[in-house]
Amino acid sequence: MELCTDLQQIEHEIIELNNRYARILDDDRLEEWPGLFVEDCRYAIHPRDNYKAGLEGYWLYFEGNAMLRDRVKSLRVANLYNIHQDRRIVTGVMLDQAHGEVYHARSAFLIVQTDVEGRGRFFSAGEYLDKIVATDDGLKFQERLVVPDSFNMHGLVAVPF
Amino acid sequence: MELCTDLQQIEHEIIELNNRYARILDDDRLEEWPGLFVEDCRYAIHPRDNYKAGLEGYWLYFEGNAMLRDRVKSLRVANLYNIHQDRRIVTGVMLDQAHGEVYHARSAFLIVQTDVEGRGRFFSAGEYLDKIVATDDGLKFQERLVVPDSFNMHGLVAVPF
């Protein structure tokens, strides 16, 4: 019955959180995206070269849920970017460490974007490095650090990875 | 022990059904594909633009298992299409609703095709929207609606997605 340990249950819920995250963005339900994070959160996209070299130089850097909500509003009313349909492929979810109720997890992502002419192509691949916490509403991200391998892409960084 | 609830068991079996589906097609065991569906089934490929606009305009539309078996026969003896090897990457399987023993599930897919010269490339990405039912032989598809994001592709729509 080892499968049913508490940590395996947590890992299962982390996979579900990842699935919801991908689904919400691929469905263009951006307004639901901040709800996956706690209030006092951090979300950043930090390209691998900078991340590895210990350099600042983020593509996006948000502290606090209000900045996430602001980003969504800005995507809806202000930003201009290439219209596209995303498809996120997220695999290899692993729970690395548990400190009390803070869980450190990693996973691999691949994003395919399809443009208005129906041409789908590889957009970016990389890793999610997460700190996840238990809340009354289930697991949420305290921190999601997106580390793209690829920084030479078709299209723009608009919608969250 | 929450992992062991009935719904988690069902979700686990839905993941296995998806794995078998991908495997059968990637192995070119087309004859086994109709067996993943019940007799009174529906299988359709409905490109996202049409699907979202509420327009008919399917790439394929089969009602009843006989049409699926017919398709297989036609692929074996009549259709001409580019020879290729498929590789299906299916992730994000989620059980959305359970009405009695009818389960609504979604998942993300990515298909890579490799041609006879060994050149592999992105073929299509999109979603599976499923109604799955319990039978004496385990779970089967009552309906599989394939919604590709990409409709501007190298190659032809021949083998089921």
Add this chain to the structure above:
Amino acid sequence: MELCTDLQQIEHEIIELNNRYARILDDDRLEEWPGLFVEDCRYAIHPRDNYKAGLEGYWLYFEGNAMLRDRVKSLRVANLYNIHQDRRIVTGVMLDQAHGEVYHARSAFLIVQTDVEGRGRFFSAGEYLDKIVATDDGLKFQERLVVPDSFNMHGLVAVPF
């Protein structure tokens, strides 16, 4: 409580072994790669066309853990190859057969490579065909046969698939 059968527990551990394998290579922790195999092991990359035709003609063929360790050393000190960052997407892990404590499993892989200019692209897709055994240190590969669909690629076969 059916989820908690022994075989489902084993399948869960096989998924974890696959996740560790992908992570170790994507992290460029090559030195840890031989540790995923038992001493008396086999690792080979056998392109699908040759594999299906029953022809020898491997890209790599290693027997015994010493050859794996030697490969790592050679990659570190001798081989010249294009610098890149890999991202492995591994899905569809299935436990096919269990003979005592030898488990036969298959899975689908997709490897994306990103070059030094940040350009990520599809590298190869295919299958892993594994014999996995229980050891005192958990599950390990007795044999991993990599069967790439695609053999016409950007880049070189240097780092293990």
